[in-house]
Amino acid sequence: MNTTILIIEDDTGLRTALADNLRNEGFAVLTEQNGQSGLERARAASPDLIVLDLMLPGLDGLSVCRLLRKESNLPIIMISARGMEMDKITGLETGADDYVVKPFGMGELVARVKAALRRRQPEPNAHHITLLRINDLQIDLIGRRVFLDGNELHLTQKEFNLLVELVRNQGVVLSRDLLMTQVWGDDYVGGNHTVDVHIRWLREKIEANPSEPVRITTIRGIGYRFEQ
Amino acid sequence: MTVLLLWLGLALGWGLCGVLGYWLWHTQKNQQQLSKINQTAQQTIQQVQTARQTAQAQLTALTKTVQEAVLFVNPDLTLHTASEKAQTLFGTFDPSTGAVPVRSYTQSLEIEVFLRDTEQSALQNEVLEQQIQLMGHVYRGRAVRYANGIALSLSDVSELQRLSRMRRDFIANLSHELRTPLTTISLLLDGLNTLQQPLTAEQRHTLGRIRNETRELQQMAQEVLDLAQIESGRALFRLRKTSLSPMLQSQIERLRPLAENREIAIDAHLPENLQVLVDEEQVGRAFGNLLHNAIKFSSQGGKVCISTIQVSEEVRISVQDQGPGISERELTRVFERFYKADRTRSSGGTGLGLAIAKHVIEEGHGGKIWAESSGQANAGSTFHFTLPIA
Numbered sequence: 001m002n003t004t005i006l007i008i009e010d011d012t013g014l015r016t017a018l019a020d021n022l023r024n025e026g027f028a029v030l031t032e033q034n035g036q037s038g039l040e041r042a043r044a045a046s047p048d049l050i051v052l053d054l055m056l057p058g059l060d061g062l063s064v065c066r067l068l069r070k071e072s073n074l075p076i077i078m079i080s081a082r083g084m085e086m087d088k089i090t091g092l093e094t095g096a097d098d099y100v101v102k103p104f105g106m107g108e109l110v111a112r113v114k115a116a117l118r119r120r121q122p123e124p125n126a127h128h129i130t131l132l133r134i135n136d137l138q139i140d141l142i143g144r145r146v147f148l149d150g151n152e153l154h155l156t157q158k159e160f161n162l163l164v165e166l167v168r169n170q171g172v173v174l175s176r177d178l179l180m181t182q183v184w185g186d187d188y189v190g191g192n193h194t195v196d197v198h199i200r201w202l203r204e205k206i207e208a209n210p211s212e213p214v215r216i217t218t219i220r221g222i223g224y225r226f227e228q
Numbered sequence: 229m230t231v232l233l234l235w236l237g238l239a240l241g242w243g244l245c246g247v248l249g250y251w252l253w254h255t256q257k258n259q260q261q262l263s264k265i266n267q268t269a270q271q272t273i274q275q276v277q278t279a280r281q282t283a284q285a286q287l288t289a290l291t292k293t294v295q296e297a298v299l300f301v302n303p304d305l306t307l308h309t310a311s312e313k314a315q316t317l318f319g320t321f322d323p324s325t326g327a328v329p330v331r332s333y334t335q336s337l338e339i340e341v342f343l344r345d346t347e348q349s350a351l352q353n354e355v356l357e358q359q360i361q362l363m364g365h366v367y368r369g370r371a372v373r374y375a376n377g378i379a380l381s382l383s384d385v386s387e388l389q390r391l392s393r394m395r396r397d398f399i400a401n402l403s404h405e406l407r408t409p410l411t412t413i414s415l416l417l418d419g420l421n422t423l424q425q426p427l428t429a430e431q432r433h434t435l436g437r438i439r440n441e442t443r444e445l446q447q448m449a450q451e452v453l454d455l456a457q458i459e460s461g462r463a464l465f466r467l468r469k470t471s472l473s474p475m476l477q478s479q480i481e482r483l484r485p486l487a488e489n490r491e492i493a494i495d496a497h498l499p500e501n502l503q504v505l506v507d508e509e510q511v512g513r514a515f516g517n518l519l520h521n522a523i524k525f526s527s528q529g530g531k532v533c534i535s536t537i538q539v540s541e542e543v544r545i546s547v548q549d550q551g552p553g554i555s556e557r558e559l560t561r562v563f564e565r566f567y568k569a570d571r572t573r574s575s576g577g578t579g580l581g582l583a584i585a586k587h588v589i590e591e592g593h594g595g596k597i598w599a600e601s602s603g604q605a606n607a608g609s610t611f612h613f614t615l616p617i618a
Contacts, residue, residue, distance in 0.1 A: 011408045017415035024422050055404055081404040102407035103446050106418035156345075173467035173505060175592060181464060184359070187393060189385040190368050194357045201349060219505075221594040222467065 002028035003117065006047035008038030008064065009079070010056050018051065021106045022113070035059030042068055049117055051109075054080035054091065062094050069095030075116035079104070132167050134226075137206060137215070139164060148206060158183060159202050162195075166216060166226040175223040199224055297367075297382040301343055305330050308377060317362070317382075336362060339369070339380070346371040346378050359385075392460070399456040406449040413442050440486065447520065450513070451580040455565070458587045465507040465592040469618040472543065473498040475508055476534065479516040487523045487532070494519075496534040503618040504543060507592060511615065514588040517581035518547045518611045525551030525609075541617050542595070548610040554601040562599060589613045 005027045009015040012033070019029045030045055032038040035056040042050060042064075050068070054061040065076055078096040080087065091099045097116045100109060132139040138147040144160055146153045155163065161183045166174065174182075176192040184194070199218075203210040217225050287309065291298060297314035301307060306327040315321055318334050331340040338360045346356050350373045360369045360382065366389055367382040417439055420427070427435070457464065480494055487494050504511075522532045526549050533548040554562060561567050565583040589595040593615055601609035 011412070013412040014408050014415070017412045017419065021415050021419050024419065081407040082400060102404075103411040103414055103442075103449075106415050169466065171468070173465075175463050175465040175467075177462040178464045178466065181462060186396065187366075187389050188359060189366075189388050189392070190357045190359070193355070197350070197354070197356055219467070222465070222592070 002026065003049070004028040004030060004045070004047040005049050005051060005113065006030045006032065006038070006042055006045065007051045008032045008035065008042075008056065008061070009051070009053040010034060011053075014053075018109075022051075022110075025110050027113075035061065035064045039064050039067060042074075043071070047074065049075045049077065049113060051077050051079060051113070052096070054078055054082060054087075062090065065091070065094045065096050075119070077109075077112055077116055079109075132164070134167060134170065134215075137167075139167060146206075153205050155202070155205060158198055159205070162198050163202055163206070166224065170226045171228040173219045173223055173225045179223065195224075294381075295383070299330065299334075299380045299382075301330050301378045301380065302327075303347060303377060305340060305343055305347070307333050314382070334362075336360065342369055342371060343378055343380060346373050346380075395456070396460075399453060403449060403453050406452075407446075410442060410446050410449065413438075417442070436489070440489065443486070451584060454513070454584045454587075455580050458565075458584065463587070463591040465510065465588075467505045467507050467593065469503050470506050470508045472502045472504045472536070472545075472615070473500065475504075475506070475512050476515055476545070479512055479519055480534070482516065483519050483523060486520070490523065490526070491529050492523055492526045493531045494523075494534065495531055497536070498534070499536055499538070499543075502536075502538070502543060504615045505593075505618040506615055507588070510588045510592060514585035514613070515545065515547075517585050518613075521581060522547050522549035522551070522611070525549055527551070538617070539614070542614040543617055544612055544614050546610050546612045548608060550606070550608040553604060553607040554599060554609045556601075559599050559601060563597070585613070589615070 005022055007015055007018050007022070007029060009018065009031070010033050015031050015033065019031050022029050030041060030047060032041045036059045038050075038052070038056070039059065052061050052064060056064070061078060061080070065078065068074070068076065075097045076095065077098045077100060078091045079100045079102060080091065081102045088099045088101075097119070098112050100112060130140070130142050132141065136149040140146075141164065144157075146155055146160065146163065162179065165179060165182050176195045179195050180188060180192045183198075199216060200210070203213050203216055206215055207213045215227060217227055219225055291309060291311035291314075294311055295313065296311070297317045298309075298311035299307060299314055300309040304327075307321060307323075307330050309323070310318065310321040310333070321328065321333065330343060331337065334340075338358075342356070342358045342360065350356050350371070352373055352375070355370055355372045358369045358371075360367045362382070365384050365386045368385045369380060369382050371378055371380045417435060420435060476496070476498055480496055484494065519532065519534070526532060530550040532550075533546075535546050535548075537544050537546075563582045563586045566579045567583075586597050589597045595614040595616065597611070597613040599609055599611050601607060
């Protein structure tokens with residue numbers, strides 16, 4: 001029996017082109033044009049893989065992905081015009097197995113479809129990390145608590161979010177504006193000096209010597225890095 | 229004996245007179261000094277009073293004219309002064325009725341917490357910022373701690389926020405609307421290659437041209453998105469240790485078909501094992517923009533050279549073309565948004581590629597980007613940029 005792929009895409013041109021190309025590759029193809037009908041078709045037809053557009057009318061791609069993920073671990077490849085790293089992270093954290101940014105070529109999509117089919121059995125709970133541990137620093141993501149050498153630290157909400165963002169990107173230099181956007185949100189209106197102030201407060205709590213920090217280092221003119 | 233007593237009395241009398249005289253003289257001198265001190269004190273008090281009155285008058289004028297709601301708060305978080313705009317927002321404040329806690333005046337826990345943070349954690353004269361929700365609006369709060377109090381200004385940014393959200397949504401929708409048909413075109417082109425009947429040479433040539441034009445459109449759609457990021461004034465970068473050569477090589481391979489189409493050779497000398505600290509995706513694109521331009525402006529059969537040189541803690545990457553060159557006047561202007569050098573160099577594009585490259589290199593990586601050209605016709609031009617070595 002052929003491997004069945006369900007395409008959920010609202011744009012007729014793209015849906016047809018995708019379907020034709022995947023059929024040429026030897027897959028059986030089902031198509032749906034909105035989130036709700038896609039979800040129902042996925043439940044009824046049990047395809048081997050879903051190609052899911054992120055921006056769909058009504059029930060959007062992220063919601064479809066979240067709902068399906070609760071029910072099964074069938075591979076989902078999300079396609080989207082939104083190519084920012086944040087969008088990809090959101091897509092992947094929602095449970096998508098892969099994220100392909102438009103425009104893409106057929107070769108790339110087919111390669112990703114095949115790779116996702118090979119890894120059909122994802123590790124259980126791979127997407128649900130609840131505890132981060134970096135040497136003597138421990139972060140409980142669910143309880144939003146931080147411990148240093150076993151002693152609980154009292155962090156404000158912003159300090160906690162800032163720390164988690166830095167730790168999740170351990171070894172990566174994050175620009176001030178990026179931290180601003182991630183922690184204070186896209187809508188924040190104002191300068192990025194706020195980041196410096198909160199980094200200072202955070203250092204006072206987690207560094208042995210806040211004036212000579214070893215955990216959160218400053219990369220002059222660019223931003224901050226949580227050292228590995 | 230009597231005479232002796234008389235003399236003694238006289239001497240004592242003279243002595244007493246002397247002492248009395250001295251006492252009188254001394255007292256008078258003291259009084260003069262006192263009155264002088266008094267006079268100076270009076271003058272100082274008057275000066276202080278004048279200064280105080282001026283400061284008070286300035287403060288009153290300021291609180292009446294300033295557009296933002298401004299609060300001056302005592303260290304115990306009771307209100308000291310409220311600007312007129314603040315009184316419009318929170319109600320009349322009469323200092324004579326006794327101490328009013330800022331929490332009960334503003335009815336905002338957020339403001340109280342922000343002020344407490346400022347009081348406890350800010351350095352003197354350091355401005356802290358926070359967004360505060362008040363009565364369904366979003367305010368940008370700026371607080372500063374001074375010797376004996378805290379000043380807080382609040383400005384309504386709801387409208388600004390609404391407009392920036394609208395712009396973001398517009399760009400996201402636009403990119404979606406552009407990228408979806410472009411993807412469809414690419415997929416349809418891929419489909420044509422798998423047709424049963426082989427294509428004729430002419431058909432293949434036409435398909436190649438459609439593919440190139442599609443790539444150009446995809447490049448433009450990407451540049452419009454990048455521009456939106458620059459316009460937002462934000463530099464969103466994640467810098468990782470990255471091998472320089474593979475990053476550059478992948479862009480060279482991406483653009484090689486374009487170069488081959490025009491019979492342009494790409495001559496690249498890349499270092500082995502050099503690690504740089506970069507946002508790979510964005511620097512890759514910036515380099516891709518430079519290379520794309522170099523290919524675009526080279527005449528058929530020309531050569532594009534890529535070289536690198538290590539200078540202390542940086543590496544300089546250079547892209548040299550044999551195109552028409554750039555006049556001295558335009559060497560710096562080519563990095564401006566929408567700027568296109570003279571028409572001989574103009575061959576389509578948004579005129580954004582170099583502005584984007586500048587943003588990525590300078591704002592995102594603290595590097596430098598510049599162009600060199602002898603200014604003579606067909607002498608070519610070289611674009612250089614620097615990156616931090618990891």
